[in-house]
Amino acid sequence: xxxxxxxxxxxxxxxxxxxxxxxxxxxxxxxxxxxxxxxxxxxxxxxxxxxxxxxxxxxxxxxxxxxxxxxxxxxxxxxxxxxxxxxxxxxxxxxxxxxxxxxxxxxxxxxxxxxxxxxxxxxxxxxxxxxxxxxxxxxxxxxxxxxxxxxxxxxxxxxxxxxxxxxxxxxxxxxxxxxxxxxxxxxxxxxxxxxxxxxxxxxxxxxxxxxxxxxxxxxxxxxxxxxxxxxxxxxxxxxxxxxxxxxxxxxxxxxxxxxxxxxxxxxxxxxxxxxxxxxxxxxxxxxxxxxxxxxxxxxxxxxxxxxxxxxxxxxxxxxxxxxxxxxxxxxxxxxxxxxxxxxxxxxxxxxxxxxxxxxxxxxxxxxxxxxxxxxxxxxxxxxxxxxxxxxxxxxxxxxxxxxxxxxxxxxxxxxxxxxxxxxxxxxxxxxxxxxxxxxxxxxxxxxxxxxxxxxxxxxxxxxxxxxx
Amino acid sequence: xxxxxxxxxxxxxxxxxxxxxxxxxxxxxxxxxxxxxxxxxxxxxxxxxxxxxxxxxxxxxxxxxxxxxxxxxxxxxxxxxxxxxxxxxxxxxxxxxxxxxxxxxxxxxxxxxxxxxxxxxxxxxxxxxxxxxxxxxxxxxxxxxxxxxxxxxxxxxxxxxxxxxxxxxxxxxxxxxxxxxxxxxxxxxxxxxxxxxxxxxxxxxxxxxxxxxxxxxxxxxxxxxxxxxxxxxxxxxxxxxxxxxxxxxxxxxxxxxxxxxxxxxxxxxxxxxxxxxxxxxxxxxxxxxxxxxxxxxxxxxxxxxxxxxxxxxxxxxxxxxxxxxxxxxxxxxxxxxxxxxxxxxxxxxxxxxxxxxxxxxxxxxxxxxxxxxxxxxxxxxxxxxxxxxxxxxxxxxxxxxxxxxxxxxxxxxxxxxxxxxxxxxxxxxxxxxxxxxxxxxxxxxxxxxxxxxxxxxxxxxxxxxxxxxxxxxx
Numbered sequence: 001x002x003x004x005x006x007x008x009x010x011x012x013x014x015x016x017x018x019x020x021x022x023x024x025x026x027x028x029x030x031x032x033x034x035x036x037x038x039x040x041x042x043x044x045x046x047x048x049x050x051x052x053x054x055x056x057x058x059x060x061x062x063x064x065x066x067x068x069x070x071x072x073x074x075x076x077x078x079x080x081x082x083x084x085x086x087x088x089x090x091x092x093x094x095x096x097x098x099x100x101x102x103x104x105x106x107x108x109x110x111x112x113x114x115x116x117x118x119x120x121x122x123x124x125x126x127x128x129x130x131x132x133x134x135x136x137x138x139x140x141x142x143x144x145x146x147x148x149x150x151x152x153x154x155x156x157x158x159x160x161x162x163x164x165x166x167x168x169x170x171x172x173x174x175x176x177x178x179x180x181x182x183x184x185x186x187x188x189x190x191x192x193x194x195x196x197x198x199x200x201x202x203x204x205x206x207x208x209x210x211x212x213x214x215x216x217x218x219x220x221x222x223x224x225x226x227x228x229x230x231x232x233x234x235x236x237x238x239x240x241x242x243x244x245x246x247x248x249x250x251x252x253x254x255x256x257x258x259x260x261x262x263x264x265x266x267x268x269x270x271x272x273x274x275x276x277x278x279x280x281x282x283x284x285x286x287x288x289x290x291x292x293x294x295x296x297x298x299x300x301x302x303x304x305x306x307x308x309x310x311x312x313x314x315x316x317x318x319x320x321x322x323x324x325x326x327x328x329x330x331x332x333x334x335x336x337x338x339x340x341x342x343x344x345x346x347x348x349x350x351x352x353x354x355x356x357x358x359x360x361x362x363x364x365x366x367x368x369x370x371x372x373x374x375x376x377x378x379x380x381x382x383x384x385x386x387x388x389x390x391x392x393x394x395x396x397x398x399x400x401x402x403x404x405x406x407x408x409x410x411x412x413x414x415x416x417x418x419x420x421x422x423x424x425x426x427x428x429x430x431x432x433x434x435x436x437x438x439x440x441x442x443x444x445x446x447x448x449x450x451x452x453x454x455x456x457x458x459x460x461x462x463x464x465x466x467x468x
Numbered sequence: 469x470x471x472x473x474x475x476x477x478x479x480x481x482x483x484x485x486x487x488x489x490x491x492x493x494x495x496x497x498x499x500x501x502x503x504x505x506x507x508x509x510x511x512x513x514x515x516x517x518x519x520x521x522x523x524x525x526x527x528x529x530x531x532x533x534x535x536x537x538x539x540x541x542x543x544x545x546x547x548x549x550x551x552x553x554x555x556x557x558x559x560x561x562x563x564x565x566x567x568x569x570x571x572x573x574x575x576x577x578x579x580x581x582x583x584x585x586x587x588x589x590x591x592x593x594x595x596x597x598x599x600x601x602x603x604x605x606x607x608x609x610x611x612x613x614x615x616x617x618x619x620x621x622x623x624x625x626x627x628x629x630x631x632x633x634x635x636x637x638x639x640x641x642x643x644x645x646x647x648x649x650x651x652x653x654x655x656x657x658x659x660x661x662x663x664x665x666x667x668x669x670x671x672x673x674x675x676x677x678x679x680x681x682x683x684x685x686x687x688x689x690x691x692x693x694x695x696x697x698x699x700x701x702x703x704x705x706x707x708x709x710x711x712x713x714x715x716x717x718x719x720x721x722x723x724x725x726x727x728x729x730x731x732x733x734x735x736x737x738x739x740x741x742x743x744x745x746x747x748x749x750x751x752x753x754x755x756x757x758x759x760x761x762x763x764x765x766x767x768x769x770x771x772x773x774x775x776x777x778x779x780x781x782x783x784x785x786x787x788x789x790x791x792x793x794x795x796x797x798x799x800x801x802x803x804x805x806x807x808x809x810x811x812x813x814x815x816x817x818x819x820x821x822x823x824x825x826x827x828x829x830x831x832x833x834x835x836x837x838x839x840x841x842x843x844x845x846x847x848x849x850x851x852x853x854x855x856x857x858x859x860x861x862x863x864x865x866x867x868x869x870x871x872x873x874x875x876x877x878x879x880x881x882x883x884x885x886x887x888x889x890x891x892x893x894x895x896x897x898x899x900x901x902x903x904x905x906x907x908x909x910x911x912x913x914x915x916x917x918x919x920x921x922x923x924x925x926x927x928x929x930x931x932x933x934x935x936x937x938x939x940x941x942x
Contacts, residue, residue, distance in 0.1 A: 018727065029739075036746060051758035058765050063773060073769075076761060094582075094606035098758055108603060111757035115582055115601050116822060117749065118829050119850055119857045120843065122579070122612060123741035130742065138734065142727060240638075240722035244630050247730065251626060259618060262611040263504040266604070273515045274584050274603050279522065345603070352605050380607055 001165060005173025006180075009147075013181065019143060023181070026131065026139055030189050033128045037086050038196045044081050051098075052078050056428065064419045067401040068327065074102030075397070077390040077429045079109065082377040083197045083206035087190070087214060088129040090378025093121075099387060101394040103401075104331065106338040108274075109387060128189065132218055133369060134254055136182065137225045141246040144178045144229040149239040167465050175230060182222050190215040210436055214375045220450050221368040225250075227457035234464050257363040264359070265352040271345060281341050288333040302329055315411045323414070324406035331398045338391070346384065360449040367449035374443045377433050381442065386431055393429045400426055470661065473653070477665050486631065491673055497623060498677050501616045505574030506685040508613070512573075512585050516566045519586050523564050527893075530561050534890040554881035554888050555801045557896075558591025558874065565589060565870050565899040567863045570854030571688040575697060576617035576846075578855025581609050583863075589871035591878050592804060594812070600864055616681075617849045620701055621842050622737060625708040628670065629729045632712040634722040635662045641722060656928060659716050667709040671702055696852055699913035704845045706920040714927050740840035744833060752828040755821050767814055771807040801882060805875075823861070830857060841916055848912045854903055862904050870899045 013019050055076050062073055079097045096109030114121060124130050151157040160170065190211055197206045229246050236242035272280065288298055306322065307313065315322040360366040373379035409416035440447065481487050530551045536543050537552050551557050566586035573580070584602045612618065636659050639645040648658065675698060682689050682697070715728050837843040850856040877897050881888055 018724075036750075047756045047758050051756075051762055054759075054762045055765070058762070058769060062769055073772075076765075078758060091606035091610050094609040096601070098761060108599070110599065110601075112582075112601055112606075113754075114609065116754045116757070116826065118745070118826065118833055119579055119847065120741055120745040120748070120833050123745065123842075123846070124738065126739075126742040126746045134738065135734070138730075142730075146723060238641075238722075240634055240726060243723050243726050244633075247626075247630075247726075251623070255622060256614070258611040259614040260500070262608040263507075263614050266608050267504075267507055270511065271604050273586075274599065274601075275519055275586060275588065276515065277603060349605055352607070356607070380605060383606070 001169040009177030067405040071103035084376035088376040090373035145243040146239040148233040253363040265355040269351040320406040328402035367446040552887040562588035576850040576853040577613035578850035580855040633726040637722040703916040748829040
């Protein structure tokens, strides 16, 4: 019975011209989107490698100067692009890709791509995630809205019943007929993307199992939609009504709720403006030690402490350059201030994420979107992770330079200079993203939401079977 | 017959709850969206206000300090922050260059979640690294905002489709079409009447609700604003009703009509904009920002090595400052400002390239926006709201000009080794934002209106040619 239903449904799908056109369009869109993203991915990666190498050269060849001048001259950390960004670009477009690392200051990532685009970009980009998240669910609606209503309208439902059909077999047959074409399209996309990625020369970080997990996430998302569409179709009296209802679900889940969620999250837990944030930091910095200012109250205290500790009565008698020591202490104070304020941002971000998670019960789109970005390493958490690693590196760089200054010169000697050998000793910036199991662990609530949606939609479908 | 038809339709629409549902739905959507928009505008205003208050307070402190110094008193501030030095004023007491919202800003979020609405350019800061982006959770930017522009551009067409996809097919499916065909009215006129009545109701409700929303949420909105927003909304709605009319005339089944209309929606609202955007950025690609950083760093490194030489050249170009240059009295900032000027000039072509490419993309899209009425509507709404790309570009340009004015005002003090005094305070430059003057939006709604009417009229013309056959075919 399952096989017969399946065969009949598939035959109908194949014979329907509209569905053929719809599938053709979706395939074409996916192919174009993947091709464009692949091209962009390659060029961004080349630029990234070039910029990284050039930046290190600039640092090494900056010439003879005081270590503190070098600290002000600073260096850049560039955010790498990960292979699965080919499938899901996530928030990459909105988060900057380079962070300037300098003395005394933690900087935000600069130059987001969205800021360099026109207002049209806000409609969305033609990327695989756009097709996967929005268009394929729409395709499911078009394929399945009349799965049961057409039987009802043509009167074949009575015929089926009179033949002693087991209802669950009928539903399962229809379910399979709906799932198979979607499964094929999805699988083809992911295999295609995998082929592109593994053919790139510098694909070092690409792993098939990551792609597999991503594929699974999307398949779960589609199964939820298939269940919902079949559920509506089995309950509705007319095809038109079933179509409008299924579409409303699509609009609410994919368009309205994410946008409303964004407003609610932002309204409830707002970020300070950039200028406010900077002003607050400045205020806290002033309270503490200013590494540059020997007349500062905290600096005087430090002087006394250090002299007492070493049992000397003049800063000149210290075995190291006190100017550099004071700057290092100032740097440590600044780092604490930044840590405190960025932690506040992080708390806001966590609260906003909670809003999204709680709204995930209203829309399967939300957990899918977040999980997909997380696995593709294009989500906001990855960006935070990168920014935190860059900040840690910045603190290390400052300590390295201040120590060099302190050890190799005496108090008051601002004319001390060092050169290439010192610069070359500075370790390079390394960033290793989270492992897949860590990412999944962090996103366990999103996984739970998807599981909830899967179970609930299957459950409802099962209940309707009994009433059928 | 026309009268009967109207009265009948109205009764049906009221009795099956169509009008009640529509009013509630529109009212709910418009109010929620307007509330979201006005909340953001309110925050924007408060932020600017706070920044200005802060500057006023810090100015007060600065004047006190100046007064103390001028009276020869000892002050406890750090040496380099004492405002007798022009660089201290230029760097520690910058002005607020703010972009205050237009009265209609709550209509469309536009680009306002990407960019900051006030900056404080300093004397020795670099214009090209002035950060105009705002710190936000990028997820919000990715999802976008539930604003009026979203309701009008995305949801209104769907509501229209949901309420008019089966005007004719429902009659056929319920069997009443045969009865209708026996009446002395052509099918085309009959569909036109039904659709027009629906258009009339949706338009009326939208006008009433939009007016209420604008009265309640908008401040200082004038009649012209009201007119341009309503104009573009009505024109856009008319376009979708025309589409519904065209599809209904084809007399397919209800679900076939719905699928076709939905396909049109996907094409016009989702696909065309993203394809155009993709094409625009492929045709006029943005140069790489990361490589720009490299270039900037190289230039800076070179200038640092040649600082003295650069300052000499600078003084040769500006003999008025050279008189006051006792060579030994050169300080860090003398060299720095001269070097900065050079870096800025050399980097200019690279920076300009970004602006040029963006403008080219913008121009290209402007030409092709007529392919999709959704783009026309979105652009027109965000232009009216003052949150379009062009608005922010205009603001950036004005800020950079102001930064230059700020610098050129203070640089003579530096090179003349002249102290800044409390008398000079009143002459400090002040920033006032000049919003873009646009008359483009009034044009676009007219054009859209004409397009819809022409489309509708041609379809009537076409169907009247085959009038006899279409009546028979039913």
